[in-house]
Amino acid sequence: MTPEDFQRLYQLQTVDTRIAQRREIIAQADDGTDAGAELEADLAELAELAEELRQKQSRHRKLELDLEGVEAEKEEKTDRAYGGTISNPKELASLEQKIDELDRNVHRHEDMILEILEEIEELEGRANAQREKSEAQRAAHASLVATFEHTTVQGREEIVDLEATREELVAELPPQLLRPYEELRKRESGTAVALLRGGSCSECNLAVPRARQPMVKRGTAIVKCENCRRILVVPGE
Ligand SMILES: [Zn+2]
Incomplete structure (x- = not known):
């Protein structure tokens, strides 16, 4: 797995969220x-x-x-x-x-x-x-x-x-990244990826231990938030 894979994973999450929002709008429309x-x-x-x-x-x-x-x-x-x-x-x-x-x-x-x-x-x-x-x-x-x-x-x-x-x-996307993503998405009401922003998880706002942050930045293995279990990704350039 490469840092590019994780960036693509985050893009996929963004796309999936937008699809879900549109489906919801259609479902709710009078x-x-x-x-x-x-x-x-x-x-x-x-x-x-x-x-x-x-x-x-x-x-x-x-x-x-x-x-x-x-x-x-x-x-x-x-x-x-x-x-x-x-x-x-x-x-x-x-x-x-x-x-x-x-x-x-x-x-x-x-x-x-x-x-x-x-x-x-x-x-x-x-x-x-x-x-x-x-x-x-x-x-x-x-x-x-x-x-x-x-x-x-x-x-x-x-x-x-x-x-x-x-x-x-x-x-x-490599299957070893895509599969956990799809499984997490089902469990976590659609959001499987969180950003590591200011040392915290963007989804649950809990601080990510300093020792784990470099692993997220390296982008070679899946690092999950210890609190909400979402896959952590560094924000793109
Ligand atoms: Zn979290």
């Missing part, structure tokens, strides 16, 4: 699934309001038609009662009673129409608010999806480049 589900719920609620509104508008049209019918009948009976053709007082009284009934029916219809118009207005307000909420959610979802695609595409491209660099470094 792909918009939750926002998409929220959008679906908003649209479903909007559809319900629209359907309710459609039913009320149809009921309103029916009430208006019914009112026209009742008014026409009232007009016809009124014309008959006071057109001078009825002389029988009993028949006239019965007709007047019928006209009163029709009149009450006209008022009843007018009240129902007013009520349904108020309901329609209230529903239209709710439907408009829900439409705005859905549109805002649609925009938020689209933005999340776009950011996710950008982040993951960029991250994957960077990983491809980093893996190519990794291949080159691995090909040049």
